[in-house]
Amino acid sequence: MAETTGPMLLEAKGVAKRFGALQVLSGVNFTMGQGEAVGIVGPNGAGKTTFLSVLSGAHAASEGRIVFFGKDITATPAMQRCHMGLVRTHQIPRPFSGLTVFENVHVAAVHNGRRNTEAAYQATLEALDLCGMLPIANRQADTIGLLDRKRLELARALAADPKLLLLDEIGGGLTESEAEELVEAIAKLSARGISIIWIEHIVHVLLKIARRLICMDAGRIIADGDPQAVMSHPEVVKAYLGGSPE
Amino acid sequence: MLNQIAQAIVLGGYYALIACGLSFMLSVMRVINLAHGSLLVLGGYFLWYLGEHYEISPFVGLLALVPLLALVGWALQRFLLERSARGGELLPILTTFGLSIVLDNLLFEQFGADTRSLAPYIGDLAWDSFELPGDIFVGKIGVLTLVAAIVLLGGLQLFLSRTGTGKAIRATAEDPDTAGIVGIDARKASAIASAIAVGSIGIASAALGMRATFDAYAGGAQLLFAFEATIIGGAGSLWGTLIGGIVLALAQTAGAAIHPQGFLIGGHLAFIFVLFARFFFLPGDFTYRLRRIAGLAK
Numbered sequence: 001m002a003e004t005t006g007p008m009l010l011e012a013k014g015v016a017k018r019f020g021a022l023q024v025l026s027g028v029n030f031t032m033g034q035g036e037a038v039g040i041v042g043p044n045g046a047g048k049t050t051f052l053s054v055l056s057g058a059h060a061a062s063e064g065r066i067v068f069f070g071k072d073i074t075a076t077p078a079m080q081r082c083h084m085g086l087v088r089t090h091q092i093p094r095p096f097s098g099l100t101v102f103e104n105v106h107v108a109a110v111h112n113g114r115r116n117t118e119a120a121y122q123a124t125l126e127a128l129d130l131c132g133m134l135p136i137a138n139r140q141a142d143t144i145g146l147l148d149r150k151r152l153e154l155a156r157a158l159a160a161d162p163k164l165l166l167l168d169e170i171g172g173g174l175t176e177s178e179a180e181e182l183v184e185a186i187a188k189l190s191a192r193g194i195s196i197i198w199i200e201h202i203v204h205v206l207l208k209i210a211r212r213l214i215c216m217d218a219g220r221i222i223a224d225g226d227p228q229a230v231m232s233h234p235e236v237v238k239a240y241l242g243g244s245p246e
Numbered sequence: 247m248l249n250q251i252a253q254a255i256v257l258g259g260y261y262a263l264i265a266c267g268l269s270f271m272l273s274v275m276r277v278i279n280l281a282h283g284s285l286l287v288l289g290g291y292f293l294w295y296l297g298e299h300y301e302i303s304p305f306v307g308l309l310a311l312v313p314l315l316a317l318v319g320w321a322l323q324r325f326l327l328e329r330s331a332r333g334g335e336l337l338p339i340l341t342t343f344g345l346s347i348v349l350d351n352l353l354f355e356q357f358g359a360d361t362r363s364l365a366p367y368i369g370d371l372a373w374d375s376f377e378l379p380g381d382i383f384v385g386k387i388g389v390l391t392l393v394a395a396i397v398l399l400g401g402l403q404l405f406l407s408r409t410g411t412g413k414a415i416r417a418t419a420e421d422p423d424t425a426g427i428v429g430i431d432a433r434k435a436s437a438i439a440s441a442i443a444v445g446s447i448g449i450a451s452a453a454l455g456m457r458a459t460f461d462a463y464a465g466g467a468q469l470l471f472a473f474e475a476t477i478i479g480g481a482g483s484l485w486g487t488l489i490g491g492i493v494l495a496l497a498q499t500a501g502a503a504i505h506p507q508g509f510l511i512g513g514h515l516a517f518i519f520v521l522f523a524r525f526f527f528l529p530g531d532f533t534y535r536l537r538r539i540a541g542l543a544k
Contacts, residue, residue: 056427057426057427058423058426058427077426078423078426078427079426079429079430079431079432082426082428082429083429087427087428087429088427094421094424096416096417096420096421096424096425097420098416098419098420099413099416099420103413103416104417106410106413107410107413107414107417107428107430108428108429108430110410110413110414111410111428111429111430111431112429120410156428160428160429
């Protein structure tokens with residue numbers, strides 16, 4: 001297990017998740033400190049997205065406990081976790097398609113403690129600006145392309161004022177240069193002290209931000225620590241890469 | 247001819263007003279509230295009771311009725327719709343159907359078969375009219391109803407597009423799970439939407455009782471008019487509902503001009519025509535098109 005840096009932010013103790021007879025997570029132990037940027041890799045079906053869903057409250061953990069800022073949030077609903085600063089994005093973007101880009105972000109800003117104030121308006125503009133979405137702020141969300149939907153997912157999460165941002169394959173399906181743009185935006189967030197957990201298949205993109213890497217396989221964390229060490233860990237090579245890392 | 251068109255537009259305002267709550271609930275909650283007509287009549291009895299026993303004007307009575315109905319709407323969502331929605335999207339519709347039967351029969355048991363009207367409690371307003379150029383007279387109640395419909399539909403539209411709560415209601419209508427994940431209280435948003443939808447019925451109750459009579463089983467016909475106006479105007483569009491109400495009234499008027507008993511038939515034909523036209527011109531497969539027309543799909 002890698003040493004966490006800074007004060008404790010998040011702790012998952014023995015987290016398990018079953019869907020009926022299907023065991024997706026079994027006994028995941030994980031801790032991270034404030035300001036950390038952690039990458040998660042692993043083969044398809046390893047339980048990465050489910051782990052994020054259990055952290056964000058979209059799914060309840062079948063076993064185990066989750067502690068955020070020293071508070072047990074295992075039974076806290078998603079909405080309240082979001083208010084506490086635990087915010088996620090989806091692998092397949094889920095914008096509110098009947099709302100404009102601006103409204104999508106604004107609704108998140110308004111419902112996370114700022115109400116319908118100037119502060120919420122400014123937070124919305126700032127999030128849109130950071131994700132390069134100001135030029136299309138008034139477009140209907142169902143008319144924008146994949147890159148913009150991914151950006152919108154990020155901007156909406158930002159407007160919710162995250163302390164810990166959970167990113168689920170935000171670069172997935174994008175071209176190299178498109179992914180670079182998102183990395184720049186995410187790097188700025190990390191530099192501001194927002195902690196990040198980021199699932200991504202494109203490892204070299206991930207490593208521009210993540211100083212610590214976790215590899216999951218079959219519902220467990222099989223390696224955790226320095227990215228280079230994790231990538232050359234024999235179990236990781238076996239489970240995830242099927243050969244030597246690039 | 248001009249007179250008939252003017253009367254039809256005023257009547258259309260009434261249809262738009264009674265359709266408002268139904269249309270709002272359909273557009274933001276994807277629930278067709280079959281108890282809509284019964285709640286409308288319930289509100290009518292409430293105002294009648296205040297007038298009959300306490301000599302309270304229906305306009306003053308509205309100050310109590312609207313909040314009370316809003317409370318009913320809140321409870322309807324929290325205790326009936328929210329629970330029944332777990333069993334699929336048809337169950338809430340069935341629930342409201344059951345509720346309408348309960349309400350109708352409770353009202354019948356309480357008030358019997360006599361028809362009631364609010365006209366005795368509003369003085370001259372019941373029969374006063376405005377004179378328009380060309381010897382056209384339109385009733386003041388009708389004009390008031392039309393204005394109320396425009397203000398209410400416009401107000402709700404503004405509320406949905408401008409306020410934080412309105413945006414939350416729209417976001418929740420689309421995807422309650424994601425709404426929760428971006429920090430919106432989805433249960434609260436739905437309950438507020440339901441409170442607004444049912445609360446607004448109170449204003450329609452006043453219009454119902456002032457311009458005509460009603461009895462315990464009058465809700466069915468009102469529901470049908472409201473539903474037709476909603477669907478003709480395009481399910482889920484509030485301004486469309488205003489247009490839908492006017493189109494329905496124009497069609498009924500045209501029907502009556504053709505045949506003395508053609509009033510209702512004219513309206514139904516317009517409704518069926520719009521339904522079929524939209525069905526054939528919509529893209530997608532059979533089920534999707536049906537769901538679109540019923541306002542259940544985007």
